[in-house]
Amino acid sequence: GQNIxxxxxxxxxxxxxxxxxxxxxxxxxNGLFWYQQHAGEAPTFLSYNVLDGLEEKGRFSSxxxxxxxxxxxxxxELQMKDSASYLCAVKGTYKYIFGTGTRLKVLA
Amino acid sequence: xxxxxxxxxxxxxxxxQQVTLSCSPISGHRSVSWYQQTPGQGLQFLFEYFSxxxxxxxxxxxxxxxxxxxxxxxxxxxxxxxxxxxxLYLCASSPYWDSYEQYFGPGTRLTVx
Numbered sequence: 001g002q003n004i005x006x007x008x009x010x011x012x013x014x015x016x017x018x019x020x021x022x023x024x025x026x027x028x029x030n031g032l033f034w035y036q037q038h039a040g041e042a043p044t045f046l047s048y049n050v051l052d053g054l055e056e057k058g059r060f061s062s063x064x065x066x067x068x069x070x071x072x073x074x075x076x077e078l079q080m081k082d083s084a085s086y087l088c089a090v091k092g093t094y095k096y097i098f099g100t101g102t103r104l105k106v107l108a
Numbered sequence: 109x110x111x112x113x114x115x116x117x118x119x120x121x122x123x124x125q126q127v128t129l130s131c132s133p134i135s136g137h138r139s140v141s142w143y144q145q146t147p148g149q150g151l152q153f154l155f156e157y158f159s160x161x162x163x164x165x166x167x168x169x170x171x172x173x174x175x176x177x178x179x180x181x182x183x184x185x186x187x188x189x190x191x192x193x194x195x196l197y198l199c200a201s202s203p204y205w206d207s208y209e210q211y212f213g214p215g216t217r218l219t220v221x
Contacts, residue, residue: 030206033208033210041214042198042212044212048208089151091208095153095156095166096210098143098150099150
């Protein structure tokens with residue numbers, strides 16, 4: 001079957017670093033995506049990995065290991081505005097499959 | 109460039125009724141995908157349209173249908189509404205059907221009573 005797993009909730013302190021893990025099992029692989037979704041808003045694109053390794057974009061980095069079916073999103077220098085849900089998604093052969101999201105709470 | 113627009117933003121319907129939701133993609137984008145988002149299931153893919161043709165379809169019953177017009181605008185229809193259809197329906201726009209970029213609209217919040 002096709003499945004994406006990520007933790008339901010995480011809490012971290014302002015200024016800290018947090019890593020959100022995602023494991024996946026899909027038929028076909030055409031890229032792994034991370035989206036940020038604030039409560040009541042639409043998801044917004046954060047990152048895209050199609051090859052193994054680390055992609056860095058400012059305070060956000062995303063890592064992919066295709067052989068392990070594993071990715072993580074690393075958020076550095078956490079800010080209060082980073083409190084949101086983070087969705088891991090895989091583009092399979094024909095469609096996107098999303099995880100249920102990780103709700104991140106950033107505490108002052 | 110204007111973003112993805114969806115209408116209406118909120119809708120309340122009764123069981124058994126039908127509903128039509130609309131999505132206008134970003135200008136120049138030709139692919140539109142539809143998703144259902146619920147707290148328990150997360151985001152689930154409904155279907156994708158490109159150049160007025162349905163390219164891919166998720167695992168939803170036939171009560172869920174869609175179409176795309178020549179100007180790339182898309183509509184989604186749900187017939188014989190059930191309580192479980194209450195959800196946020198999101199539309200995402202992409203330049204092409206195999207593009208990795210997806211830009212989401214604000215969604216339509218459907219409540220079925």
